[in-house]
Amino acid sequence: MSLSEYIGKDHIRIFEEHLEQSELIRQLGDTLVQTGAVGAEYIEAVCVREQSYPTGLLTGEVNVAIPHADPLHVRKPTIAVGVARQSVRFRNMADPNHDLPVQVVFLLAPERGETQLFILEQVMNLIQDQANMQKIMDAQGTEEVWKVLAQLEQVEEKS
């Protein structure tokens, strides 16, 4: 399954206004709760876990965060993508004493085992691909974000 299919259009949100981290995770998490991908408990678990094991990643111009928790309350593994136009503060995974401004949040609803490995690797490839991260950041709407994700695979298939 491709990354764009795995994510799905319903799990993309653009936040024009400034939000605190936990509020952004909750609003982005709502997209997962709405489609039945996770139970509401999962989103609370993610917020709590983020305090102990922060997930901000310094990747260049467009920084990302990959909040997630134990898959206990995940019903259908997927990922929600949130674009924070005003950026949102996350503590740095590599150095939790510092925080960093994050522009794109990948809220993971993971599963155990090998099945999601391919998807996670694609996410990691994407976050290292700053040109496409910038396109996601600049997207006019959620449809455009989804198109950037879908177009990634076409490039990969050709190469």
Added chain:
Amino acid sequence: MNKKKVLVICGTGVATSTVVMQKLKAFLRDKGIDASLDQSKVSDVLNKADQYDLIISTTTVPPSLQEKVINAVPLLTGIGKEQVFEQIEAKLTS
């Protein structure tokens, strides 16, 4: 040379340690280094740490373990990953 034991950890033992594990396997294969690899979450590490020669972590670990730990976040972001692989190679071939 004894086969070294490596533990890969992250906060949940599900997401980032899975990615790191995969990259580590590919690296060791390329280098022809034979090591035994396990995956876990950080809360399980304290009582297991003695069994391992090297711990590769995407999250912070208790100070008592820092001697054996290499921070693997660069393997996720790609920034500085060469140095991390060099450190890992040095630890496993010494």
